[in-house]
Amino acid sequence: MTLSVRTLPLILIAFAGLAACEPAKTPPAPMLAVATIDGVEISEPRLRVPPNGRDVTAGYLTLTNSSNKPQKLVGASSPRAERIELHAHLKGADGMAQMRQVEQVEIPAKGTAVLAPGGLHLMVFGIKEPLKPGDSFTVELTFEGNRKVGFAMPVVENPTQETEGDKGHSGHQH
Numbered sequence: 314m315t316l317s318v319r320t321l322p323l324i325l326i327a328f329a330g331l332a333a334c335e336p337a338k339t340p341p342a343p344m345l346a347v348a349t350i351d352g353v354e355i356s357e358p359r360l361r362v363p364p365n366g367r368d369v370t371a372g373y374l375t376l377t378n379s380s381n382k383p384q385k386l387v388g389a390s391s392p393r394a395e396r397i398e399l400h401a402h403l404k405g406a407d408g409m410a411q412m413r414q415v416e417q418v419e420i421p422a423k424g425t426a427v428l429a430p431g432g433l434h435l436m437v438f439g440i441k442e443p444l445k446p447g448d449s450f451t452v453e454l455t456f457e458g459n460r461k462v463g464f465a466m467p468v469v470e471n472p473t474q475e476t477e478g479d480k481g482h483s484g485h486q487h
């Protein structure tokens with residue numbers, strides 16, 4: 314196949330266009346979305362193994378909103394646990410950070426909400442069967458307007474043998 318004189322300039326223009334679209338800076342590595350709902354991508358889901366044989370633990374993920382309006386995460390559930398609450402660490406009247414249940418987590422328009430250790434998290438109660446690293450934990454998130462999306466959270470090691478809210482308490486169990 315030979316390129317005609319007429320098509321060649323078009324190809325060159327196409328390449329120039331691609332080059333112009335390259336961002337000037339190297340962006341952070343794109344996170345693989347495990348699920349998407351109305352422009353909100355869910356990535357980096359993970360659930361820590363419950364500490365010390367308990368049936369409670371914390372889950373984390375990143376919510377990236379590519380839509381032009383704020384979105385609100387209002388709940389979560391799993392067939393493998395009795396309930397899941399949305400939690401945050403907030404400063405109490407005494408200035409100490411305390412874990413609190415929150416009604417919603419807002420993801421700003423074109424913004425991100427990160428659920429990560431020491432901050433926002435999914436608090437999972439009443440886990441029905443023991444979990445180990447490598448397991449897959451099914452969850453469903455509910456967004457404002459009763460819009461739901463399900464996905465699997467990989468179960469990962471718990472580096473602390475504690476879970477959110479344990480700080481300041483004795484972690485010992487006898």
Ligand SMILES: [Cu+2]
Nearest residue numbers: 400412436477
């Ligand atoms: Cu919590």
